[in-house]
């Protein structure tokens with residue numbers, strides 16, 4: 470493509486920032502990123518308390534985060550190990566070692582399931598490996614992950630995989646389509662998960678997962694610092710496409726208190742989430758195929774609370790035990806929490822809630838649950854609600870969601886990037902954006 474072309478990118482999350490950065494690297498001179506929020510990073514947000522970053526969204530890295538580590542080297546940013554993982558009994562707050570998950574388990578059966586999982590990963594490398602899901606056609610990967618594990622002789626893995634899937638907010642194993650779970654639980658994340666799930670005999674590496682010393686948001690801010698035309702607090706009032714003349718896209722926008730301006734572009738990259746709610750906030754007429762494509766995209770209602778708390782030590786706690794038995798929490802009850810920095814009074818607490826539950830409604834539920842765990846909460850620094858893990862449900866996947874998604878790329882001079890294209894993880898979002906740029910620009 471002609472390097473003089475003007476490119477507009479909507480959304481300065483990991484995907485939008487990475488797309489802009491790589492376009493600039495390829496020599497594109499006119500790349501404009503428009504972010505509606507006051508800051509960059511999207512789900513890679515954090516607050517700073519006493520000089521330390523407390524992540525509201527993304528925090529953890531596995532060794533397969535090739536693009537993220539590339540950026541980290543470029544900006545000379547360091548990573549460090551994270552706090553040790555534990556289980557926490559929601560009835561009373563007893564801390565249990567992860568090996569609790571192994572108690573009474575048939576270790577041979579588990580080892581066989583792990584081996585089988587490696588084989589399946591290799592078998593489906595074309596469908597779930599690499600950027601996005603360009604080769605995913607209707608296969609058994611469209612069914613829920615739990616069913617897929619059962620059908621393929623890997624039921625023994627289910628308890629282990631609740632931590633990386635459900636505790637991290639990606640829903641129950643009975644809900645998340647297997648294709649997403651396999652993409653996420655690639656070699657790096659799967660082996661990391663085995664370690665944190667207490668499978669100590671099976672190839673673990675205690676150095677993983679890791680976190681960025683300056684925080685994931687610090688990385689996003691560094692990438693943003695290299696961009697030549699990045700606008701935060703940017704309200705897009707109108708996007709017209711298919712205009713006659715040399716520049717098919719016109720965007721009317723206002724940045725902060727500046728005057729409205731109309732600008733023409735050659736290409737548009739939509740790097741905000743393509744779920745119906747987010748797209749409703751983007752004043753752009755979708756064609757009937759785009760409307761039908763994005764209509765089924767669904768997201769979770771996930772919350773991060775950051776508070777000062779006493780009664781719990783340095784660690785990351787998976788709240789999947791109640792009364793000494795494995796059990797998942799109900800809506801609004803914390804599923805995961807962590808003291809991210811040793812010696813700090815600050816606790817990050819995460820909960821999934823039913824659709825429609827707001828920050829105001831979830832806060833008392835989270836506080837009551839913490840009280841039952843004998844954790845005393847002081848100051849609440851913030852509660853953030855996330856539209857999390859936007860994805861195509863099983864039926865839409867089976868109906869060729871990703872074939873249609875890829876077919877939509879380039880129509881109306883519009884391209885789509887971000888987590889819907891791949892999976893709700895920083896590396897996936899960056900990998901897809903970089904591939905899109907290299908493949909199509």
Ligand SMILES: Cc1cc2nc3c(=O)[nH]c(=O)nc-3n(C[C@H](O)[C@H](O)[C@H](O)COP(=O)(O)OP(=O)(O)OC[C@H]3O[C@@H](n4cnc5c(N)ncnc54)[C@H](O)[C@@H]3O)c2cc1C
Pocket residue numbers: 479480481482483484485503504505506509510511512513525526527528529530638703705740741742747750751771772773819855857886887888889892893894895896898
């Ligand atoms: C609690 C939590 C924990 C997580 N933990 C991890 C982790 O440990 N490791 C990991 O890899 N990932 C993690 N993730 C996931 C990771 O943060 C996301 O997958 C990734 O950051 C998504 O990037 P994105 O660019 O695709 O989308 P987003 O981050 O959603 O970025 C989209 C951007 O578009 C903007 N936007 C939306 N609408 C408009 C509009 N109309 N005009 C202009 N801009 C608009 C938004 O404000 C946003 O900045 C976590 C997420 C959460 C919430």
